[in-house]
Amino acid sequence: MRILIAPDKFKGSLSALKVAENIEKGILKVYPEAKIEKVPMADGGEGTVESLVDATGGKIIKTIAKDPLMRDIESFYGILGDAKTAVIEMAAASGLYLLNQEERNPMLTTTYGTGQLIKDALDKGCRKFIIGIGGSATNDGGIGMAMALGVKFYDKFNHEIEFGGKELIKIYSIDDTNIDERIKECEFIVACDVNNPLIGDKGASRVFGPQKGATKEMIEILDSGLKSYGILLEKKYNKKIIDIPGSGAAGGLGAGLLAFLNAKLKRGVEIVIETLQLEEKIKQSDIVISGEGKIDYQTVFGKTIAGVAKLCQKYNKPLIVIAGSVEDNQELYSMGINSIFSIIDKPMELDDALITAPELLIKTSERIFRLIKAVKA
Template identity: 40%
Template sequence: MKILICPDSFKDALPAADAARAIARGARRASSNLDILECPLADGGEGSLDALLAATGAERRTARVHDALGRPTRADWGWHAKSRTAYVELAEASGLQQLTPNERTALNSTTLGVGELIREALDAGAEHLLLTLGGSATNDGGAGMLTALGARLRDGEGHELTPGGAALAGLAELDLTGLDPRLAGLRVETAVDVDNPLLGERGASAVFGPQKGATPEDVARLDIALARLAEVTAETLDEDHRDLPGAGAAGGMGFAARAFLGAELRPGIELVMAQAGVEALMADADLVITGEGQLDGQSLAGKAPVGVSRAARRHGVPVVVLAGRLAPGWQAALDEGVTTAFALADGPMALDEALSRCAELLADRTESLVRLWIAAAGRQP
């Protein structure tokens, strides 16, 4: 009996690899006669680089870059020499989790470090870039990334704009003559975990700005600024991508990736699963166990458990989701291939306790469900 274990991370509790180990531990407590394969995943958010490195055997590299506030920092990226593929996770350089709540400023944060990582990949000879966009602290429409890659953004007096999304309101000229010419030979795939457009009530600023420190007044300023970026970009490139699903990902980085890097925007879980060869693994599995911190109605927009379940359904394999919390609307996942889902808590508990006991709770829930699964199959443990 073969079990494929492929969870995402449990935010603030366990990385995906640790979650997979905990689930496997519980399964082995239920029976020593199981063939268990651990395949930690990610949906394009934090932890995507780790999942991709584990799936592909790519080399982890480290570069000196700038964080979302322009401070020097170190960020990891991945390099797969055989395929000339680079893996860049935006959150490594410009991630929200790297900032304290008091440091979060959607008006002035920058994606400069992401562009610096892409430049590192180009220096290594990359021909294929897989860029994941979740977990950003930024709302600059990719302006910082463009600057790092040689573009120049100027105001009406010819002065270069200061970093951050707010400054884009004064954008008058987008000079791409200095853009790194090696980008022309780079195939870019971008992993997004949302389908929001760039602007408006479902746009980058309105939906994601508040968690990055934006007040209601800031949101209005940022939406106007990103609209100006979209207008100047359309005039410069004769293409308009502001309404593209996923353009609003990572404060408009989805827009920039498509407009300036020619990227294909795809659900992050699909890209990570493709790199990990999950479809082939599922074809030989009897049961799939996946999970993440919360399963709810929004999970259908591209979260890992639903992506896994949709793939498993194509192979006729049952899927169990283990979630820290089953929130309103989670039942919609049952129509996407999820067989059943369980919350981890074994009784009333505070959030801090649930987070600290996450590995233990995952193992316990898994042991129970695997024992039930074996009994239902009429087999001996």
């Protein structure tokens, strides 16, 4: 029996690789001769670096970068097993979680640290980039990122602007003559699971600004700034940016990546599936096991399991899903999932479930495959 184990992380408990390893232990108790392949998955958000590094035999790179308020922090990114592909979570340098509640102010926060991570990966020979842009603390349109890579922004008095979303409205001209030349040799793919345009009612500032600390007055300033900035970008680079779905992601970082790095925006789980060649692995499997910490209504909207299910359905492969908690959602069965199992086998507190997750995963996968063996017999 050829078994593919392709789970996401159990948030707050286990990495995707640890989930896969514990599922494997349960299977081997029943089918010790099974051919098992483990592919740690992610959806482009938190945990993507770790999953892709684990799945490809790559490495985590730790480096110093600026946080959203330009303070030095220890940050990280991944280099995949091919030694040429960098995986960056922008939140590792420019994320909301790096700030306490009182520090959150998108008028001041910058994506400069994200640009530093890109530059460090360039220095290490990477020429393909996968960048996840969820969880940002910023609303600067990616100008900080661009500054770190050599782009300069000037006001109408020919003075260089400072950092933060408040500076967008001041931008009068953009000088990219000193942008890192190595960027021309690179491919940038951005994991972006939101369709928000740069400005307007569904734009970066109005939709995401409040959670980053923006008041109503700030939102108006930020949206106006992104509008004038977007017009400048479209004119300079002769391409549509403002209305492109995803240009408003991460406070307009999507727009900056489109303009300065000629990036392509794609759904996160699709990028992971392509990078890990999951489709071919599913084709060669007899049965597929996936999972995540919580199965709920969000699962159908492009999360890891939805991506795996689509491929299993395409190749008529049985898919079993194991989760920490399961909310009733009949839509999941029409997606290509054959059955869903919770690892919780008795009433318990959440903290206890998180601590005992490895043991619960082993027991659950063993029970599943004992049933499969009995049916096959």
